[in-house]
Amino acid sequence: MRRPIAAMLPLVILTTALARGEQTFPYKAYVAADDVYVRSGPGKNYYPTSKLSAGDVVEVYRHDPGGWYAIRPPKGSFTWISSRFLKPSGDGLAEVASANVSARVGSEFSDIRDVIQVRLHQGELVEPLEAPAAAAADGQTWTKISPPSGEFRWVYGKLVDPDYAADGSRKVAENTSPLVSPAPASDVEPARPIPRDGDGDGRRRGPAKSPPAASSPGPRTLSADEFQKRLEDADMELSIMVAEEPTVWTFDELVLEAESLMAQAETAVERGRARLLLNKIDRFADIRQRYDAVNGMLADTDRRNEQLASLRRDAAEPSTPSDRFDGRGRLTRVVSPKQGAPRYALVDESGKVRCYVSPAPGVNLRHYEQRWVGVNGVRGYMPEQQAAHVMAKHISVLESPTLR
Secondary structure, three states: HHHHHHHHHHHHHHHHHHHHOOOOOEEEEEEOOOOOEEEOOOOOOOOEEEEEEEOOEEEEEEEEEEEEEEEEOOOOOOOOEEHHEEEEEEOOEEEEOOEEEEEEOOOOOOOOOOOOEEOOOOOOOEEEEEEEEOOOOOOOOOOEEEOOOOOOOOHHHHHHEHHHHHOOOOOOOOOOOEOOOOOOOOOOOHHHHHHHOOOOOOOOOOOOOOOOOEEEEOOOOHHHHHHHHHHHHHHHHHHHHHHOHHHOOHHHHHHHHHHHHHHOOOOHHHHHHHHHHHHHHHHHHHHHHHHHHHHHHHHHHHHHHHHHHHHHHHHHOOOOOOOOOOOOEEEEOOOOOOOOOOOOOEEOOOOOEEEEEEEEOOOOOOHHHEEEEEEEEEEEEOOOOOOEEEEEEEEOOOOOOOOO
C-alpha cells in the first residue's frame, strides 16, 4: 500500500502548489499590451532585441529581481558568433571550432552585441541563419545563429498575463509602463562601439541563471571605495599571474570577480573600469590560447620527427662489425625509375628491396645484373622511397644467395 501513496505524492504537491497560486516553471503567458520590448537582460538598461504585440505567447522560465521575467527567445530571435570560430558540418548546421566561444545576443534594432550569456563548447553544433555578415567595425565577420541552449530574453513581468488570452483582461493599462511607447524605437539605446571579441579565452560558460555582464540588474551592495578596492585587487592579481609562465594562467575566478563588479557597477565610469578589466583578461586569455596552440604544434612536430627517425632506422641496412659489406642482395634494375632516382636495387629472395644502389664514377653495374653481390661504398637514406641507399664503389660476387 505504500507504493501507490508514494507515487501520488508529486501530484498532491503539484495540486497544493496550484491551489496556493504558486507558479511552476516553465509556463505559458500572454503579452497584455502592444509594443512590448524584449530585452537582452533583466533591466531597462539592457538593449532591446525585438518587440511583441498584445496576445503573443511567451514561455516563462523564471522570475528575476525587479519584476523581470526570463523567457524563451521569441520567434525571429538570433545570436551573433564570430565567423572564424565556425566550420560547416552539413545538414545546415555548423560546428564550433574552438573552446569557450562567446555567443552574443543579437538585436533587430541595431548591430549592438555587447551581452554574452552563453559560452559555446568546442564541437558544439549550432544553426546558422544566414551567410556571414560583412566585416564589422572591429574587422571581424559575424554569423547569425539560432539562440543556443541556455540563452534567454527578458520582458517586464507586469506586461504578461497567464490568463490574458482566456478572459481578455489586462493587468496593466496601455502606455503606463516605461517599456511601452507610441514611438516604435523610442526605448532603443543608441548604438555603442562594439568591443573586441574575447572568444576562445578560457572563460567559463556561465550558468543559465547568471545575469549577463552588461550592466547592473540588482541592488548595489558595495560602496564606491569597496568597489574600487576590489577592482584594484583583481587587477593586481592579474598582473602577478601574467608575470609567470602562460601555462599556469587560470582566469576563471578573475572573470567571475570582474563580472560581479560589472553587475554591481552604479555609474558609467565604474562599468567602464570593470569592462576594461574584463577586456584585459580577454587579451591575456587569448595569449594563453595562442601559447597553447604553438606548444601543441611544437609537440606535434617533435612527434613527427621521432616517427621519421624511426622509419629511417627500420629501413636502413643493419650494420655490424662482422659485416664487411654495406649492402647484400640480388642486383636488379629498377623498372621506370623517376628522373634522378637510382636505377638499381639490391633485393632479397622474395624480391623485396633491401637498399637502392647507384654506381660511383668508373663503376659499371650492368655486368652484375641478376647476380648475388655484396656492395661496399657510401651509405645514405632516401626519404621518398623510405629505404637505404649505397653509392657503390666496389662489387663482390657472392657464391650463395643467403643474406644476413
